[in-house]
Amino acid sequence: MLRISGILISGLLLWSSAVADLSARDLKALQTPPADSADAENLRIWYSIERKSYCQFALEIYTLSQKKIRQLLNQPLNAGYYNFYWDKKDDSGRYVEPGTYLYKLVDCSKIKYGNLIVAYRKGENTSSFYPDSTGENFKVGFELLGDSARVSLRIYNNVEVLKEEPIVDSLMFRGRHSYTWRPEEKISPGNYIFRLQVDDYSRDLRFSYP
Numbered sequence: 001m002l003r004i005s006g007i008l009i010s011g012l013l014l015w016s017s018a019v020a021d022l023s024a025r026d027l028k029a030l031q032t033p034p035a036d037s038a039d040a041e042n043l044r045i046w047y048s049i050e051r052k053s054y055c056q057f058a059l060e061i062y063t064l065s066q067k068k069i070r071q072l073l074n075q076p077l078n079a080g081y082y083n084f085y086w087d088k089k090d091d092s093g094r095y096v097e098p099g100t101y102l103y104k105l106v107d108c109s110k111i112k113y114g115n116l117i118v119a120y121r122k123g124e125n126t127s128s129f130y131p132d133s134t135g136e137n138f139k140v141g142f143e144l145l146g147d148s149a150r151v152s153l154r155i156y157n158n159v160e161v162l163k164e165e166p167i168v169d170s171l172m173f174r175g176r177h178s179y180t181w182r183p184e185e186k187i188s189p190g191n192y193i194f195r196l197q198v199d200d201y202s203r204d205l206r207f208s209y210p
Contacts, residue, residue, distance in 0.1 A: 026073075054076060057073060129141075
């Protein structure tokens with residue numbers, strides 16, 4: 001059986017041990033730099049927690065007109081040094097418009113504000129990539145929001161050796177598309193990467209087998 005290893009993002013308040021595990025994964029995702037390294041500094045929120053007391057920690061994103069659009073985190077955090085990265089999406093999962101946004105960080109009674117700059121590469125905010133099902137074969141889906149996008153889909157093992165190239169530099173139209181990987185030969189247990197390239201932007205989906 002294939003297992004998806006780690007996808008996305010949204011900090012939630014802890015209510016149970018199951019949700020606690022989800023929140024831990026969310027926190028790790030928030031601390032992962034964006035795939036486009038040029039965006040990392042524009043989307044990075046750095047904070048140092050030196051207190052020893054137990055406090056709730058909240059991180060929110062606002063427009064310049066003070067409208068709240070995203071709750072990134074709302075949970076207790078231990079002392080330490082943190083880098084958080086925003087994925088440029090609002091609470092509904094939609095990409096926001098390019099421009100300048102505000103973050104508000106609340107740690108006990110301390111409040112910190114700062115700016116974040118959102119820009120997009122061609123193909124980034126007009127496509128999405130997601131697991132479509134799990135099983136002995138692995139199916140992924142992607143959605144294009146515009147026509148005439150140039151698309152490639154490649155599959156690698158965990159050391160970036162190319163295993164298959166089902167879509168190569170093809171013009172595709174808006175809508176939902178899917179691909180099911182049925183390896184012609186038996187594959188070794190381990191981690192694999194689906195890499196979707198849409199115009200100038202690429203994103204990865206990782207999974208482990210079996």
